[in-house]
Amino acid sequence: MELRRLFSRRLVVLAMAGALAVTGLLLLGVRQSAQPMSDEARAQAQAEYERARADWEENGEEIEAQCRADEELERESTGQDVDFGCESLEPQPEWFLVSAPELQDSLPGTVGAAATLLVFLAFLVGATFTAAEVSTGSLSTWLTFEPRRLRVYVAKLLAAALGVLPAAAVVLVVTVAGAWAVTDRYGLADGMTTRHWSGTGTMVLRILALTALFALVGAALGFLLRHTAAVLGVVVGYVIVVELMLMNYLGELQPWLVVKNVEGWINRGASYFVDVCTTGPTGTTCEFTERSLAFGHSAVYLVTLTAVVVLAGALVLRRRDAV
Structure with missing residues (x-):
């Protein structure tokens, strides 16, 4: 009964159809990145590399010396241990001759892009389903027949x-199969081993579970806020104020942000950077330090967040005088 009511909503059907359409655009991007350079583009890139190489052979020592001088000046002015990469300035062929990525390297990013779309759409489907039931009075009518x-x-x-899972599975299967078909045409899928396919399969399963979690959160917020626009407004405000602003000014809080933990769930771990400052005899020195975010942390964080929102929705619905 509830699944029929879910799919009777036009926005739900449009969201699922839109997911397939965006998947087509995603695969179009895969095709464009998989195409080899044309003979004309390759010849032009080779000529640019040869010019850069000739300039380096003539002026390389001066360029590197100037780079190191600028690097030292920046250290003295900021008190930070900066690195301009002066030892890596010599032109390399791969800077000019672009090679298409192998499937085992590009597939996680492609599937991750599809996951971002699915998480948002699952949240939207859950929110619009329950919020519409409350705002239109359908829920009140239904409670006269089922008062529990x-x-x-x-x-x-x-x-x-459950309603978003079939569409999410179709999108992910189409994404993986389509990426393989496109890259195999150009000989870029030969490096896919059993280990790579197994990793892709577990990644797909994690994304399906995450999709279901966000559908639950969206549906619970629909009960809490009663209107789809209100749910989206709260989410947009949270992303702008907390996810974007706090991430820029308080980098150490990144393990407690939703977006970073979504990344950790999808990719089975994530990394982030914090600005670590130390004070010594020569003053204060700051440098960006990479830290890791474990999958277990992200899993516990997102499951706990889902449970809190779902329980809050249940308590509000149970105590609310009128729905």
């Missing part, structure tokens, strides 16, 4: 979570 509110609440949340 928590049972209705659980049924609608499960419908949202």
